[in-house]
Amino acid sequence: MAGKRYSRELRERAVALVFEQVEHYSSQWEAICSVAAKVGVSGETLRKWVRQAEVDAGARPGTSSEESAELRRLRRENAELRRANEILKAASAFFARELDPRPPRS
Structure with a gap:
């Protein structure tokens, strides 16, 4: 079971x-x-x-049950914030390339 x-x-x-x-x-x-x-x-x-x-x-x-629950919650929140940070970094890099006045290198 x-x-x-x-x-x-x-x-x-x-x-x-x-x-x-x-x-x-x-x-x-x-x-x-x-x-x-x-x-x-x-x-x-x-x-x-x-x-x-x-x-x-x-x-x-x-570790008490309350502490364990709080730790799980904080770990989930931390992972979510890391994902959001990666998305923001990628978006920032994308828009920086779009706004760059220099022509792309070949």
């Missing part, structure tokens, strides 16, 4: 269940596997969601 998207509600509920149930298991991984089977996701997928929730809460070092 590569690329399958889960709803935000499902992700939030599954992560909350892990945090609620973790004390009933000998490890967080056991809690993750148990909850993952109940909600119909893989254990690894749920583990990633839990780790990201811990980062977002400040309990674990890493």
Whole structure:
């Protein structure tokens, strides 16, 4: 199921269940596997969601979801500005040649 998207509600509920149930298991991984089977996701997928929730809460070092979204937005904007800059450079060169009073060299 590569690329399958889960709803935000499902992700939030599954992560909350892990945090609620973790004390009933000998490890967080056991809690993750148990909850993952109940909600119909893989254990690894749920583990990633839990780790990201811990980062977002400040309990674990890493890049928060907000920071990641902002970085993606800025990268897209940067790429768009680079494309626009290249177009403007090409247009500038074109019009400079058109307006040059010297005859073209043969």
